[in-house]
Amino acid sequence: MAQFQQKARPMAKMRRKSDLPEKPCAHCQRPFTWRKKWEKVWDEVKYCSDRCRGEAKRGALG
């Protein structure tokens, strides 16, 4: 018998922007905030998203 369980996930309620560093995206110029996945490469991160990084590499002007 299949039983569907709903796990109650603890939601992140922290909304302290000032706690996290941020910098402007080198592609879209929009500021983006530090993310957990960047904790080891934050200095190397230049783009807000994979999409921006991809477009920047390709060259948006193609």
Ligand SMILES: [Zn+2]
């Ligand atoms: Zn961007």
